[in-house]
Amino acid sequence: MLFLSAILVLACKGPKEDSPIDVAFSPDEEHVEEINTECFRYFGEKDTVFLTTHIDGTNITGTLDYSFFEKDKNSGTIEGEIRDNMIIAEYTFQAEGLTSKRQVVFKNTEEGWKEGFGEMKPVDGIPAQVNIDSLKYNHDMILTPVPCD
Incomplete structure (x- = not known):
């Protein structure tokens, strides 16, 4: 009986290791904290541009929507990088029923x-x-920070 109690105590004090399932489905806390989401908007008299960015290190993804007076709306996604205080990205968008x-x-x-x-x-x-x-x-089309909804 004493021997079983000693084994039980030692087993409880050992370091807990996560199961492979827990490791695979647990978010990496540091990685989650690195992703930064921000929103920006240009609001002109009749024109609007809205940019949402998701930054992870130097990688950027997000959405970009153009709504210009008397022109078709462009709405889509961006994927690229942040380099030298610039966003350089590929914009995939819908306009006039086509993807471009x-x-x-x-x-x-x-x-x-x-x-x-x-x-x-x-x-x-x-x-x-x-x-x-x-x-x-x-040009005067400046996107300034706004709260993300």
Whole structure:
């Protein structure tokens, strides 16, 4: 009896190891904390742009919606990277009932995120900026932080 009690006490004091199932389905706390979600909006007289970002290290995903007066709405997703205070991403969107893709570049300025515009050419069938370093940001469409709903 004394021997069984000693074994029971030793078994209870040993380090608990998670089962392989627990490990596979438990979120990695550090990884969850690294993912950062933010929302940004440009609100013009008749135009709106809404950007939601999910940042994980240098990777970025999210949604991007353009609603310009008297033009078809573009709504879709972005997937890319954060580099040198810029979002460089592939934008997959729906417009006029078709799915299209193009590269988008946003630069973080003192006022907020501004989309860069420049000469584009197809790369693997997807319009992309010819020279990211020479993009123009000289417009008033500034995306500023807003609460995510």
